[in-house]
Amino acid sequence: MRFLRLLFGRRARRRWIHLILGGALAMPYVLVGETIIGPATDSRYAFNDFPLQLLSFGVGLPLAALTSLFPLTRPLESGAVRWLCGVDPDRLAYGPARTRAAKGRTAAWFTLHLGFGGIIAGMSLAVPPFAGFLVALPVIAVLNRGWLELPAALDHTWVFALAPVAGVAILAALAACAAVSGALLARWAPALLGPTPEDRLAAAEARAADLAVRNRLARELHDSVGHALSAVTLQASAARRVLDSDPEFVREALAAIEDTTRRTVGELDAVLGVLRDGDAPGTAPAPTLAADLDGLLRRTRACGLRVTATVAADPEALPPVLSREAYRIVQEGLSNVLKHAGGKVTVTLRIEIADSRLEITVENPLGPSPVCRPGGGHGLRGIADRTRLLGGTTEAGPADGIWRLHVRLPMRGPV
CATH class of the missing domain: 3.30.565.10 (Histidine kinase-like ATPase, C-terminal domain)
Known part of the structure; x- marks a missing residue:
């Protein structure tokens, strides 16, 4: 019961939402990265190539670190962490980053938020449909009257028996990845978004x-x-x-x-x-x-x-x-x-x-x-x-x- 609460409890769900927001914020940077990677690799459709998407994602994160230097970044991120990650408000700074060290920590946090968020958001889009297909595969096989041609690899009874178990396991793995990522961000937030000695003074x-x-x-x-x-x-x-x-x-x-x-x-x-x-x-x-x-x-x-x-x-x-x-x-x-x-x-x-x-x-x-x-x-x-x-x-x-x-x-x- 405690394990399920850690994966699907209220705090875990709010942190999952925080990660998905990070993925949404990462999308513009990924699109900019694709405009750079596409011509550089002579690829007209970088969006359809998974390795090129990952490369575009990697190019977009440094751009996100640069834009995090805007004064409103730290206040907005601190507010989101406070409400969605359950971090003690007294351990966060709500003013703009003034010093070089504070700006560097804010850039590191923004990069981590968008990096973890982009990965978890991508998984949240891709994994549930695939897991749902595996869970429903035995029913699909029974109802299939030749309308759907299944791969030959699925033409085994044990495959249909294990498919629902694999689907549930994949969903649990997604929830575990989101919970661990959210917990790590919540743990790192005070160090990266917390007040500096200058802020405390x-x-x-x-x-x-x-x-x-x-x-x-x-x-x-x-x-x-x-x-x-x-x-x-x-x-x-x-x-x-x-x-x-x-x-x-x-x-x-x-x-x-x-x-x-x-x-x-x-x-x-x-x-x-x-x-x-x-x-x-x-x-x-x-x-x-x-x-x-x-x-x-x-x-x-x-x-x-x-x-x-x-x-x-x-x-x-x-x-x-x-x-x-x-x-x-x-x-x-x-x-x-x-x-x-x-x-x-x-x-x-x-x-x-x-x-x-x-x-x-x-x-x-x-x-x-x-x-x-x-x-x-x-x-x-x-x-x-x-x-x-x-x-x-x-x-x-x-x-x-x-x-x-x-x-x-x-x-x-x-x-």
């Missing part, structure tokens, strides 16, 4: 670039939306507690919530616009220290957090990229205070320039327990990523009863 670079974009978008979403949600949560909580006793504070909290959500929706639209295929990115500008540091401090103080800020650097003089990333770092530092220390603590923020570096320091007393999300999030990791991309350093941790975040960013660095 290009794919790795593309994945790294895509991952970098995804990580950047994730940081932007985390810093903007995470800070906004933390601030809005504390503002709403503080307003609810003093709803009856301090209407003025409630109005300020609601105004801060409105301002925070409006700005965050604009930033969210700008980030999500990059993710929408065919859509232009959002037009909301990325916040910077020069543009929104005062607003960030105002919205944070509206949460009840007491912020003492010392800005010894001119935000307008900072490079745009540095100002943007520094804003996100300050925003995330304040957001961490809101989430983990609560809204009734005093936080100290210092922004200064020392030794050609922008230094950002955020300090606050350690809270008894996290306020918003036990276990924390990815804020410190995002700060470290931003700092590393700018060529700076990050220090964060508890010391002497306070939590201290200290970031140093070069004024000019790898951005």
Whole structure:
């Protein structure tokens, strides 16, 4: 049963189809070979001469190897191998062959495909009719009334008895040849159509670039939306507690919530616009220290957090990229205070320039327990990523009863 499945199973049939496609692709090259062999051998009918057909086939295969240098050959052959030969898609290359080695392997594969395919396709055309004749020979002999003159060699009883067996054996041999040829091509395909080191490097670079974009978008979403949600949560909580006793504070909290959500929706639209295929990115500008540091401090103080800020650097003089990333770092530092220390603590923020570096320091007393999300999030990791991309350093941790975040960013660095 297993033997029959190997010869006639679904995979064997699909590989047989792949070989027949190779034979069909070989036909134009064989016809070109006949136009060369015919005049060279003074034969007017090379198509009717089997040895000349084989010679024409041999002449056509080098021509096939030359035409395999077209860019679409490897993608098309890889797709056919994937669907018909059952080869793992990850072991095949689907782009055009760029290097000399890749082109040589593609030419070798195309020649093998057309060579094996031409032979198996020719056998598939010639063998079944002959095998069918042998299987039906005893019936033909019995029904023959002189209408068909059989060769004298067939005028033996044992010949008629063995003819059906020989016919079935020939069909089985054809199936075995097709199965073996298909298995060999499937085995050789990864080596000849697989990705080269250059292809793997290009794919790795593309994945790294895509991952970098995804990580950047994730940081932007985390810093903007995470800070906004933390601030809005504390503002709403503080307003609810003093709803009856301090209407003025409630109005300020609601105004801060409105301002925070409006700005965050604009930033969210700008980030999500990059993710929408065919859509232009959002037009909301990325916040910077020069543009929104005062607003960030105002919205944070509206949460009840007491912020003492010392800005010894001119935000307008900072490079745009540095100002943007520094804003996100300050925003995330304040957001961490809101989430983990609560809204009734005093936080100290210092922004200064020392030794050609922008230094950002955020300090606050350690809270008894996290306020918003036990276990924390990815804020410190995002700060470290931003700092590393700018060529700076990050220090964060508890010391002497306070939590201290200290970031140093070069004024000019790898951005």
